Amino acid sequence: QVQLVESGGGLVQAGGSLRLSCAASGRTFSSLTMGWFRQAPGKEREFVAAISRSGGSMYYAGSVKGRFTISRDNAKNTVYLQMNSLKLEDTAVYYCAAQLRLLITRSEGEYDYWGQGTQVTVFS
Numbered sequence: 001q002v003q004l005v006e007s008g009g010g011l012v013q014a015g016g017s018l019r020l021s022c023a024a025s026g027r028t029f030s031s032l033t034m035g036w037f038r039q040a041p042g043k044e045r046e047f048v049a050a051i052s053r054s055g056g057s058m059y060y061a062g063s064v065k066g067r068f069t070i071s072r073d074n075a076k077n078t079v080y081l082q083m084n085s086l087k088l089e090d091t092a093v094y095y096c097a098a099q100l101r102l103l104i105t106r107s108e109g110e111y112d113y114w115g116q117g118t119q120v121t122v123f124s
Contacts, residue, residue, distance in 0.1 A: 002026045002113040004096045009118030012086055016122075020081040022096030022115055029077040030054070033099045035111060036070060036081045038092035038120075045095070047106035049081060059104050064090075086122045093117040 008020040024032065035050035049070035050059045058070050069082040079096060097111035 002032065002098050004098060004113055004115035006094065006096045006115045006118040009094060009120045011121050011123060014086060014088055014122050014124050016086050017082070017084045018086065018120060020083070020094055020096075020118060020120070022079045022081075024077045024079070024096075024098060029072075030074045031100070033101060033104050034070075034072060034079040035097045035099070035104070035106075036079075037095045037097055037108060037111075038090075039095070039117075040089070040092040043092075045108060047108065048094070050104040050106065051079065052104050053102070057104055059106065061106070083120070086120075088122050088124060091120060091122045093119050 003025045006022045012018050036048040037045050038048050039045040047061050051070045051072055055072045067085045072079040095117045096115040098113040099111045
């Protein structure tokens, strides 16, 4: 079983930055492909970014590409999401997710483990 705990959410003005962290435990972190998803009020959960086990490959949703960066530190069992140039529409609960498969994917159904989420609110 893998436990995921997100942190770093909060209130931020539009144009600002936040860095989310997700600490993993329960399994060798470098064996996990990691992803970030988000769910805005009244909307379905959507893919944000994913990163391969080694950290060498990343995959982004078009809406965040160029503004968000996913990274990981396998020594610290942590995956990060650096969010810059935040927009009002980035307001959502952000979830960390992990999967045991090798290929990075945007498909929510491919992820085996989920964190509880952290709220990000962008204001004008």
